[in-house]
Amino acid sequence: MEQLVEEYGPRWEPGPYERGTDGPRVILTGVDTSPTGLRAAAYAAGLARRQRARLVVVYVASPKVWTGLAAAAVVDVQLRSFEEEIKQLRDELAARAHELSVPVTFMVRRGETFPELRQAALDESADLVVVGASEQGGHRLVGSVGNRLVRAATWPVVVVP
Template sequence: MGRVEQLVEEYGPSWDPGPYERGTDGPRVILVGADTSPTGLRATAYGGGLARRQRARLVVVYVAAPTVWTGLAAAAVVDVQQQTFEEEIEQLRAELRERAADVQVPVTFVVRRGETFPELRQAAQEANADMVVVGASEQGGHRLVGSVGNRLVRAATWPVVVVP
């Protein structure tokens, strides 16, 4: 499923990127794949702390990834899933607004729809990210199939931090 919608919001102080040069003085743009799972929230906090210490811009990306069953499900099930996405997005949005002001980090909040791995990879390329931070998968089956973090490490051109 391709990208249906992308929402971008800016919080915190303005940011002057200066000339782009990958990997010279540490990360200037840190992209975090965020959700409201415990590991997703830890990844967001880690990325925010790293952005503050490095004086970098933080790009937080939430991917609303429909399940395999969405296409087979009744409309009522799809509505419930959409409501869940909207609740998670609002929770992350409120948290980011509050934290960006506290730590004085420029934050860009991006909402994308589609499969998590390709959407995060594309967002990192579009943002010229120097580093990607994601939470470790909490699903046991990912040891066999591969988690988003593992796939990003194998396919990446940037350092990837997987937060437990």
């Protein structure tokens, strides 16, 4: 799967990059089709609309560790699942971007979620990162993506429940 970047909504013209402006100019949100992922996207879109900011939506296709050891049929099923989620998110974003008049960049990246979101935020000069809270109990011990982003201490991070 190649990296995908699509633009929706009005054209966004970047100004000079500056931290500490009156509000965020670029809001990056990591999304998936989980309830918390969708709530994070909705929160980030509303904030982008109110702040007149650019919204960067990043979907990370994160294969499980066992995928490398799995049979080709299992990998094919997982790739189709990613493609279905990407199509669902793409369709929703295209409709909402014009409705809210928010410039939206949709990216699909492949790899582990935390490093890919971190790199996307750096690449896009994000002023704020919004993610959904983890729904997995084990993340209390190991650390969720939101916790890891907060510990990276590069940008303000909002974790949406």
